[in-house]
Amino acid sequence: MCTTILIGKNASYDGSTMVARIEDSSSGMFKAKKFIYVSSEDQVVDYKSVRTDCEIKLPEKSFSYTCLPNVKKWRGVWGACGINEKNVSMTATETITTNERVLGADPLVEYEEGIIKKGGIGEEDFIVIVLPYISSAREGVERLGKLLEEYGTYESNAVAFQDENEIWWLESIGGHHWIAKKVPDDAYVVMPNQLGIDEFDFKDAFSKKESHMCSEDLREFIKENHLDLSLKGNFNPREAFGSDSYEDHVYNTPRAWVMLRYFNKNTYSFDGPDAEFKPSSNNLPWSMVPEGKITIEDVKTILSNHYEGTPYDPYGRHGQGDQRGKFRPIGINRDDVLALTQIRPYVDEEIKAIEWLAFGSNVFNGLIPFYTNISKTPKYLANTSLTPTSENFYWVNRIIGVLCDSNFAETQASTEAYQMKVLSKGHEIINKYDKEFKKNKGSIKDIKKFLEKANEEVADFTKEATDKYLDEVLYIASLYMKNSFSRSDA
Incomplete structure (x- = not known):
């Protein structure tokens, strides 16, 4: 129920890495959020999930960090996003979709009340059990990957990790598998609640790991369960692990389409019957090089988008009325919080990290910045x-x-x-x-x-x-x- 954009350092206006994600509530819900600082002294060691009975022994040493938890604690912390004292950020999470073949091969770890350590880990837990223990984006991928393999998960999620130089995107696959890819420095990535990675280099993942990582048995898992659908040998994770349903083309892909349309409006045709990319296109690229460098204001604009300038704008006054409100907008009534984390390479270490925040529906709110090397908010x-x-x-x-x-x-x-x-x-x-x-x-x-x-x-x-x-x-x-x-x- 979220929308994410990742911006490599050479695609941003000032050389920063930028990661932005909206946390949205489920339909019929509105989750009150707050912005807090968590000291390393207050970080728990014996962690237990609220939503499940999963218990994890966390390391004794940790870093302080910011996060955006739920005010109501009945479903756990749900930290949403934060930056730790090492200037490393993490989002948690983009809910994604997968298919029946994957879930049949590696089922989600469903919660069973009263049975200890059933239900695995999920969005509720990720910030608390990962962010305080990582010194780089790459370390974030490695730590969360190991936790997924050990404890499993009860939901399909994707998580961004960011430091001054790199952004990594991890997607869970079934209950215990995962895949991760580094965002190209000159590109941006759009993610609208779908498994998004559309190409993967296994040779790199099992050697240098320069831009690709995955669970150790992923190749065998794919082969044993006949998940590779490519005809010419070009493995596509989105086709192998993701979904392709009518609901995707109403709820998910139109958001990716409108984001790509905003940043690459002259590169491809996005409108009309002969458009190269349409709101229902299955081949929307995971990443693109933008036509110009991307600013903070661009991110706020696109993450407030309600299909303005298209027939699908719910506030539109012109065109066919039956097209208005057809697709799920990015700027929706149940936006809880937009967090844009910016790690700046051109200032001192103490002031590198900025967290830009907006609460409520993005169509009507404002985005404001905060330093994160602090002791209180x-x-x-x-x-x-x-x-x-x-x-x-x-x-x-x-x-x-x-x-x-x-x-x-x-x-x-x-x-x-x-x-x-x-x-x-x-x-x-x-x-x-x-x-x-x-x-x-x-x-x-x-x-x-x-x-x-x-x-x-x-x-x-x-x-x-x-x-x-x-x-x-x-x-x-x-x-x-x-x-x-x-x-x-x-």
Whole structure:
């Protein structure tokens, strides 16, 4: 129920690696999220899943990290995304699809209540049991791969790992197998809830592992279970392990199509009956070299997409009405949080990592940046409760989204102004503190407090701007209530 984009360092505007993922709730659910810091001193050693009875002994030594857990703990942590003190990031997870042949050969480890260590590991657990123990993206793949092989999983998932130089993408295959591929430095990758890797070099995976890794018995697993569907010997993991259903072409592939259409609109034809790539195309590339370098603003724009400029826009006023809302949009009502992790190669180690965050429906929210080498996060994002309130960033965006959705055209100008305002100010504050750090590094006694001051400045400005935005759209929505009447008592 998520959408992910991965951007190699030579495809980004500033040479950073960038990973962005939206965590979405299941249909009919809305999960309140918060942004917190977890000290290595608070990291558990004897870990037990909430959703299952799986028990794992974790290493004694760990790194501190940020994460975005659920406020309601009834299904576990669900850390979503974070960056550890080694400037390594991890997302958890992109739910993906697989096929019956794979599940028959290596069944998911289904949970059975009361039977200890049944049910394996899943999205609930991944951040807590992996991120605090890795010093590179490659180490993340290796650690999660071993855990999947040992404990198994009850769901099909994909996970991104990122450091300053590399981004790796791991996809689980059945209950205990996995495959991983390095994102090309000059390319971007789009992932919309489907198994995505479309080519794989086994020779590399079982030798140098420069760009490919997998579970040790994957070749034998494929052969024994007749999973290779290629006719010419060019193995395609998506065909072997993935799904191809009507539901995919309504829920998944249209999102990949619209993302590729945004970044490579002149490279291929995406519209009309003779288009090279269509919303239902099975051969949409896993990665592409973009036509231009990708910015933070590009990522926010595409991860807010609702098929604007196409016949499928649910807010559209023109074209065939039966096409509107046909496909599942990226910017959907049940977006919980968008996290964009940026690891910058051109600044000091202490300030390399930035985590850009937006809560609620991406069509109507704003994206703001935070340094992650800290000891605490701003209360505006950390103190999310289960009670709706305008006093924290999650709930105020949920409220604003509902007001704007039902008055889309009337509130659009306010939304666009707000989104530009907070993004611009976010860049301004980061630029200011980057320069101050470079100039005064030797005299800054407590770097964490210095960066926390920057984060508080971002949060304070954002709260003021968001309160004003709420006031504007509440006024507009009030004018257009169905029980309005033109005559007044005055």
